[in-house]
Amino acid sequence: MILRLEGLGRRYGDLAALDDVTLRLEPGERRALIGPNGAGKTTLLNLVAGALRPSAGRIHFHDRDVTRTSPARRARLGIGRTHQHPAVWPTLTAQENVLVAARRPWGRLRPGARERLAAVGLADQAGTRAGSLSHGQRRQLELAMALAGEPTLLLLDEPAAGLAPPEVELLAALLADLPPGVAVLLVEHHLDLVYGFADHVTVLHSGRHVHTGTVAETRRSPEVAAAYAGVTP
Ligand SMILES: Nc1ncnc2c1ncn2[C@@H]1O[C@H](COP(=O)(O)OP(=O)(O)OP(=O)(O)O)[C@@H](O)[C@H]1O
Ligand SMILES: [Mg+2]
Structure with missing residues (x-):
């Protein structure tokens, strides 16, 4: 296992931006992380990259507890990332x-x-x-x-946001060509891109984990439909 999140949480005052999330990624796995605006997706990536400290829970990367490890050290250990707003x-x-x-x-x-x-x-x-x-x-x-x-783990925060359709096609081809050994956690609202790329999909809603499944399972999941309709499942 390359990444293990146990009971991960992050609060902002009274707001639980991320609440008791557990997630496991295998080496080379292609995982999408979806959910409506404010679901906690960027918060989760920031916690894994070390840009944010969790309020609760543990983060294990390659069986090493990195919960308190600096972002620079995590990058050297093999966690690469892109940002919602390109940096x-x-x-x-x-x-x-x-x-x-x-x-x-x-x-x-x-x-x-x-x-x-x-x-x-x-x-x-x-x-x-x-x-x-x-x-x-x-x-x-x-x-x-x-x-x-x-990196052995790549965190991508909405790489298709603001791209024209031909650029999204180029991005899809780039993602398909990533080295097979690199595990990817892809946050994306562009569901065609997600469903073409991912092995498994995890859905967050209001900071909570509501679903993890294959693409086929995710497409027919009532929890996913409800989360995207803005209704608490
Ligand atoms: N620095 C902060 N201070 C207070 N609240 C914050 C802060 N950062 C995020 N939040 C809140 O935490 C929640 C989760 O935000 P986050 O950015 O993780 O959502 P997201 O799933 O990435 O949404 P989007 O799809 O819009 O990018 C939201 O309610 C957001 O307003
Ligand atoms: Mg975000």
Whole structure:
């Protein structure tokens, strides 16, 4: 097992943004995490990446308890992520962004930044400042940056948000081409993308786990329909 969340919770005052969530991911698994706005999806990714501290529960990554481990150390252990709002260095070129993202703790740069850019469809933009890239290209760049750390777990927060239909198709192809050993936790509202990508789907609603199942099970789940209708199942 690559990731094990036990009774994970995060409160903001009286609000339980995430409440007693348990989740297990196998190596190489393709898991989608869906649910309506405010369900707690980004909160869960932030807890796994270490950007947020939980109010309750434990996080185990490769059988190591990382609940109190810093985000930088978790990244070095193999947790890569992208953000709901792409986080790139606007004044650096695309290639420099990948090199910065790949910097190892002892300062050595990993090779292959251009290959990483080519792999996400940005071969011709290596020398372009990230601030001049389109929104879709910045999303592709952030994916290349996340992969530069050679993660075994990749957390993707709404990678299709704001993309035009042809860009979503490109993203679907990029996701399908990810190394098979990389486990992915994909937060996404674009359900066609989710159902084409995932092995299993987990549904959150109001901070709580309401369903985990195969794509077929998820499609016919009354809990999922109710969650998306804004009704508490
Ligand atoms: N810093 C914060 N302070 C207070 N409440 C917060 C904070 N961050 C998130 N929340 C609340 O926690 C809940 C879960 O938010 P979260 O961003 O995890 O939802 P989400 O499932 O990612 O939603 P979306 O699909 O809109 O991105 C929401 O009610 C949100 O308003
Ligand atoms: Mg979110």
